[in-house]
Amino acid sequence: MTENKNTQSDDQQNWPGLSEIDKALAENRLTAYTWKKTWADPWGRLKLILVFAALAAFLIFVLVDESLITF
Numbered sequence: 001m002t003e004n005k006n007t008q009s010d011d012q013q014n015w016p017g018l019s020e021i022d023k024a025l026a027e028n029r030l031t032a033y034t035w036k037k038t039w040a041d042p043w044g045r046l047k048l049i050l051v052f053a054a055l056a057a058f059l060i061f062v063l064v065d066e067s068l069i070t071f
Contacts, residue, residue, distance in 0.1 A: 038044035063069045 038048060060069075
């Protein structure tokens with residue numbers, strides 16, 4: 001019994017993007033779980049706050065440096 005590895009299953013032929021959408025949905029659930037788990041951890045929460053504060057500070061710096069915002 002030999003199978004042609006180049007042939008696709010019926011599901012893949014009928015719905016070529018379905019497996020990609022399914023994988024994306026699964027990854028989204030994993031991402032949401034990771035965010036919740038990180039927020040529950042005190043050190044993880046501190047890291048998230050520091051990263052977002054650094055990104056906000058950088059954004060403000062760029063806007064001020066490019067004279068898009070004046071004080």
